[in-house]
Amino acid sequence: MVKQEHQLSNQAGGMKREPTPSGSAGLPRTVTILGATGSIGRSTLDLIGREPERYRVVALTANGNAGQLAELALQHRAELAVVADPAAYAELKAALAGSATKAAAGEAAVREAAGVRVDWTMAAIVGAAGLVPTLEAVRRGGRLALANKECLVAAGDLFMRACAQSRVELLPVDSEHSAAFQALAGAAPEAIESITLTASGGPFRSWSLAELGQATPEQALRHPNWSMGAKITIDSATMMNKGLELIEAYHLFPVTPDQLRVVVHPQSIVHCLVAYRDGSVLAQLSEPDMRTPIALSLAWPGRMAAPTRRLDLVALGSLTFEAPDEVRFRSLAVARAALEAGSTACALLNAANEIAVGAFLQQRIGFLDIVGVVEAVLGDGECTRLPQSQASIEDVLATDALGRRLADARLRHCGASGKR
Numbered sequence: 001m002v003k004q005e006h007q008l009s010n011q012a013g014g015m016k017r018e019p020t021p022s023g024s025a026g027l028p029r030t031v032t033i034l035g036a037t038g039s040i041g042r043s044t045l046d047l048i049g050r051e052p053e054r055y056r057v058v059a060l061t062a063n064g065n066a067g068q069l070a071e072l073a074l075q076h077r078a079e080l081a082v083v084a085d086p087a088a089y090a091e092l093k094a095a096l097a098g099s100a101t102k103a104a105a106g107e108a109a110v111r112e113a114a115g116v117r118v119d120w121t122m123a124a125i126v127g128a129a130g131l132v133p134t135l136e137a138v139r140r141g142g143r144l145a146l147a148n149k150e151c152l153v154a155a156g157d158l159f160m161r162a163c164a165q166s167r168v169e170l171l172p173v174d175s176e177h178s179a180a181f182q183a184l185a186g187a188a189p190e191a192i193e194s195i196t197l198t199a200s201g202g203p204f205r206s207w208s209l210a211e212l213g214q215a216t217p218e219q220a221l222r223h224p225n226w227s228m229g230a231k232i233t234i235d236s237a238t239m240m241n242k243g244l245e246l247i248e249a250y251h252l253f254p255v256t257p258d259q260l261r262v263v264v265h266p267q268s269i270v271h272c273l274v275a276y277r278d279g280s281v282l283a284q285l286s287e288p289d290m291r292t293p294i295a296l297s298l299a300w301p302g303r304m305a306a307p308t309r310r311l312d313l314v315a316l317g318s319l320t321f322e323a324p325d326e327v328r329f330r331s332l333a334v335a336r337a338a339l340e341a342g343s344t345a346c347a348l349l350n351a352a353n354e355i356a357v358g359a360f361l362q363q364r365i366g367f368l369d370i371v372g373v374v375e376a377v378l379g380d381g382e383c384t385r386l387p388q389s390q391a392s393i394e395d396v397l398a399t400d401a402l403g404r405r406l407a408d409a410r411l412r413h414c415g416a417s418g419k420r
């Protein structure tokens, strides 16, 4: 695919950092959180709540959990709270009655909230559902902390082009990408030899293929190191998460696909390693707690305190590394092939994976069927005939819809190995 380069603000010759209006005047930074009720959203609000004089919450959005959203909005004195699901509006409105927080509902209202001018936005909706509102935040400009990796998987070229056009300051939040962002500071692209993302290996790192075939949602949701939303936890168990992150890294950083590596590191302490041409390797280490990368994005270009466990190397004793097994965890190879094929394949991969993960969580298909569904969609004649690049958001949304429809149809073929 034709790669759109948008220089991140930590890159040599990158964008001049323009102080945000309120930040520069010592006033609180205004912030909006898309996906405020999720794991990343709540961790972000946890940090904001510890320094209320530095941040002012403008808008919080969620899908349908009106009760939790209202609670967060009242606690953080948000100006606006928005649920994507119109059916949740009445509950939200009632819960906010008598407060200064306005309530709104519907997809258009989420998008509008994303477009309200603020200094900093956290994009933490899960899945391609976050694409349209996050692109709205991109167009509006300012700083964008990006956790919603599916935006880059489904529409990386388009997304990065929009970032370059609006000169948005893009700050990666995914722990590996936040680590790379730090280890790459100031590097010229030609100085970089490779970027290695680490993967915990998830709860099934040492399971056989036969055991994986029997894995249940309950077992897959028990991640050994990280506490996260359901979709990314399943993605970690299949290792599709690392596949999505390869595509994410490709778009964020000035590297080719063959410069991107993955190594399994069960302790999740080293998050990413950047190797330079002179043999030097820079890595970022921290305890596995998303509040560290979120804090980096929130305080950027400064640093803020995060109440995370401190790294104690002596107590840890050893850190281990192993090669990923792409026979048991085929998702990694499937995602790499999609990256090589182009942006249409990446959008299809993301859509099919979202449907398959949802079906696995509902116990409609087995664990190994997840990657099976994704492969079947990518190999479907209707998909292989599509042009490999996505020119517009309409193209991306049509490809996403096709991927979902074909994946849905495919679920029926998984009956035998699923349903228990």
Ligand code: NAD
Pocket (backbone or CB within 6 Å): 034, 035, 036, 037, 038, 039, 040, 041, 061, 062, 063, 064, 065, 084, 110, 123, 124, 125, 126, 127, 129, 130, 147, 148, 149, 150, 173, 174, 175, 226, 227, 228, 229, 230, 231, 232, 290
């Ligand atoms: P989550 O499921 O805990 O939260 C998702 C949020 O998105 C919720 O607020 C939910 O209400 C909202 N949402 C869901 N569907 C929506 C829709 N259709 N319209 C509008 N809002 C919707 O997810 P999470 O674990 O916080 O992950 C969020 C994103 O961050 C994902 O893209 C994930 O891959 C990425 N990420 C998460 C972690 C982590 O530790 N949780 C780490 C790295 C990256």
Ligand code: MG
Pocket (backbone or CB within 6 Å): 174, 175, 176, 245
């Ligand atoms: Mg990650």
